Amino acid sequence: MQPAKAETTVPATKDMKDIVALCKRRGFIFPASDIYGGINGFWDFGPLGTELKNNLRDLWWKRMVLCPPIGPDGHPVQMVGVDTAIIQNPKVWVASGHVGGFSDPMVDCRETKKRYRADHLKMLSFSDKPNVYATYIQDSEEEDIKKVLKGIGLLKSYEAGNAKAEDFVSFVAAKPESLKFIYGPDAKEIGTLTEPKAFNLLFETKIGATATDDNIAYLRGETAQGIFINYKNVLDSSRVKVPFGIAQIGKAFRNEVNPRNFIFRSREFEQMEMEFFCHPDEAKMWFDFWKVERQKFWQDLGLAKENLLMREHGQDELVFYSKGTFDIEYHFPFNGFDESGNKLFGELEGIAYRTNYDLNQHAEHSGQKMEYMDPDDNTKRYVPHVIEPAAGLTRGVLALLCEAYTPDPNRPSGVYLNLHPKIAPKKAAILPLMAKEGQPEIAEKLYMELREEFPVDLDIKQNIGKRYARQDEIGTPFCFTIDGETSKDNAVTVRDRNTMAQERVGLDNVAEFLRKKMKV
RNA sequence: GCGGGUGUAGCUUAGUGGUAAAGCUCCAGCCUUCCAAGCUGGCUAUGAGGGUUCGAUUCCCUUCACCCGCUCCA
Numbered sequence: 344m345q346p347a348k349a350e351t352t353v354p355a356t357k358d359m360k361d362i363v364a365l366c367k368r369r370g371f372i373f374p375a376s377d378i379y380g381g382i383n384g385f386w387d388f389g390p391l392g393t394e395l396k397n398n399l400r401d402l403w404w405k406r407m408v409l410c411p412p413i414g415p416d417g418h419p420v421q422m423v424g425v426d427t428a429i430i431q432n433p434k435v436w437v438a439s440g441h442v443g444g445f446s447d448p449m450v451d452c453r454e455t456k457k458r459y460r461a462d463h464l465k466m467l468s469f470s471d472k473p474n475v476y477a478t479y480i481q482d483s484e485e486e487d488i489k490k491v492l493k494g495i496g497l498l499k500s501y502e503a504g505n506a507k508a509e510d511f512v513s514f515v516a517a518k519p520e521s522l523k524f525i526y527g528p529d530a531k532e533i534g535t536l537t538e539p540k541a542f543n544l545l546f547e548t549k550i551g552a553t554a555t556d557d558n559i560a561y562l563r564g565e566t567a568q569g570i571f572i573n574y575k576n577v578l579d580s581s582r583v584k585v586p587f588g589i590a591q592i593g594k595a596f597r598n599e600v601n602p603r604n605f606i607f608r609s610r611e612f613e614q615m616e617m618e619f620f621c622h623p624d625e626a627k628m629w630f631d632f633w634k635v636e637r638q639k640f641w642q643d644l645g646l647a648k649e650n651l652l653m654r655e656h657g658q659d660e661l662v663f664y665s666k667g668t669f670d671i672e673y674h675f676p677f678n679g680f681d682e683s684g685n686k687l688f689g690e691l692e693g694i695a696y697r698t699n700y701d702l703n704q705h706a707e708h709s710g711q712k713m714e715y716m717d718p719d720d721n722t723k724r725y726v727p728h729v730i731e732p733a734a735g736l737t738r739g740v741l742a743l744l745c746e747a748y749t750p751d752p753n754r755p756s757g758v759y760l761n762l763h764p765k766i767a768p769k770k771a772a773i774l775p776l777m778a779k780e781g782q783p784e785i786a787e788k789l790y791m792e793l794r795e796e797f798p799v800d801l802d803i804k805q806n807i808g809k810r811y812a813r814q815d816e817i818g819t820p821f822c823f824t825i826d827g828e829t830s831k832d833n834a835v836t837v838r839d840r841n842t843m844a845q846e847r848v849g850l851d852n853v854a855e856f857l858r859k860k861m862k863v
Numbered sequence: 864g865c866g867g868g869u870g871u872a873g874c875u876u877a878g879u880g881g882u883a884a885a886g887c888u889c890c891a892g893c894c895u896u897c898c899a900a901g902c903u904g905g906c907u908a909u910g911a912g913g914g915u916u917c918g919a920u921u922c923c924c925u926u927c928a929c930c931c932g933c934u935c936c937a
Contacts, residue, residue, distance in 0.1 A: 378908055381928045458934045600935045755899045808898035
């Protein structure tokens with residue numbers, strides 16, 4: 344291979360608009376229901392996008408289930424996979440907290456454009472002023488409340504002791520028409536709050552051809568619960584012992600308030616989740632292990648270190664049952680930069696120490712025992728703790744596409760996808776330089792040989808530059824070109840996607856050449 | 864969900880109250896050959912619905928989608 348030219352560092356101007364356009368143009372990702380004008384929050388994967396997604400999915404599965412790493416205890420990690428139903432008994436989602444517990448009603452203010460959790464709002468009524476009510480966010484400082492009341496002329500009444508604190512949610516529920524007499528927490532105008540709206544992110548559906556409200560069910564909001572509810576079944580059937588993991592890849596559905604940023608936040612998406620069950624005393628060790636392991640995974644796929652961030656959740660954003668959560672975040676083009684020019688990031692994977700919350704919840708709601716009996720000491724029983732690395736497959740595809748997208752004014756296509764050969768949808772293209780002089784025949788023979796082992800393209804039409812350009816845009820790492828010499832020296836030219844450098848390889852060595860590149 | 868913006872062919876852009884224009888892509892053919900070359904021909908568009916009008920891509924209303932900001936993301 345000729346030495347690659349010194350990298351001319353082009354300031355990577357990656358624009359989401361261009362990436363989305365390329366995805367559509369080349370068949371990676373289309374707007375769902377495109378011919379009907381699309382549908383907000385849904386996307387379809389085209390031929391190449393499907394290959395890319397499957398490659399990422401298969402690599403995750405291989406790395407986690409088929410060939411898991413050596414654990415911190417020096418033994419290969421025990422891991423099994425499941426594939427559970429998208430629709431489960433609705434009680435699953437009651438136990439998990441997705442139904443009921445977490446669906447907080449929200450209130451919008453039309454004036455200030457702010458949104459509040461309705462249960463965080465407190466309301467003041469005034470005995471000397473009918474039909475005027477003030478609101479404030481609970482736990483606000485006395486000073487701040489007074490400031491607000493002064494602004495709307497209610498301070499005197501308040502200081503005279505005429506104000507009475509009431510619960511906003513129950514008041515509005517009882518008298519919805521009273522909203523027009525209520526001041527929002529930061530509003531100068533009266534009556535700008537909207538009705539409290541419940542935000543339940545689970546999609547509802549009804550089971551049975553004669554659907555009624557009695558048979559409401561939910562599309563799963565995460566794949567994890569399918570794992571938890573099969574924990575006993577797996578334990579009883581698979582000869583696994585704690586510590587071990589159960590993995591699952593599949594679709595999940597969330598009725599997002601506002602889908603945004605291409606496929607980053609969509610209402611239907613795919614997850615790659617693993618629940619690792621271990622003894623509470625070892626949880627910390629496994630948590631640290633998976634943090635490192637998962638970070639390595641994304642780097643091995645070609646995501647640049649400087650675009651990845653391991654971010655610990657602060658106490659305020661930590662769900663109450665978690666004893667620690669780290670997000671692996673990626674610097675997507677739409678994340679942009681802060682005022683100081685630092686990169687901003689979006690979540691790619693969450694690694695959560697969930698304690699034994701989920702198993703306990705299901706034990707309580709199902710009445711089934713989730714205790715694990717120590718095989719070495721039958722007197723020891725415990726509910727295992729769980730470490731959960733939960734990655735977004737859909738988001739992973741987006742990160743790979745964004746990372747690979749490389750504008751390059753020095754080549755005809757103006758851009759190429761720098762995808763690792765392991766994940767590229769096409770591993771190589773076979774291109775006869777001319778559509779005559781026996782070249783297509785040689786190309787076809789090579790194609791027939793390679794297609795047994797690799798996804799490859801055979802392209803005979805049009806001039807060579809156009810064909811290189813097309814392969815650049817879909818991220819094909821290698822092009823094998825048959826020219827006038829090939830019939831004499833039994834060799835082809837290999838053209839490297841990233842460097843455009845060329846070298847000569849014997850026809851008999853082409854498959855081996857690809858095989859080696861795939862391992863890198 | 865709120866506010867702002869955008870919507871003409873696969874892409875980038877033109878234009879008009881009266882037959883919707885071009886370049887690139889794509890397809891077919893010729894030519895020939897290492898980076899979107901040349902020649903010939905071809906396909907393809909006013910996001911959707913309604914209103915005003917003799918006539919709407921253009922003006923008005925509604926709606927949908929996308930982008931930006933806010934919000935949300937258990």
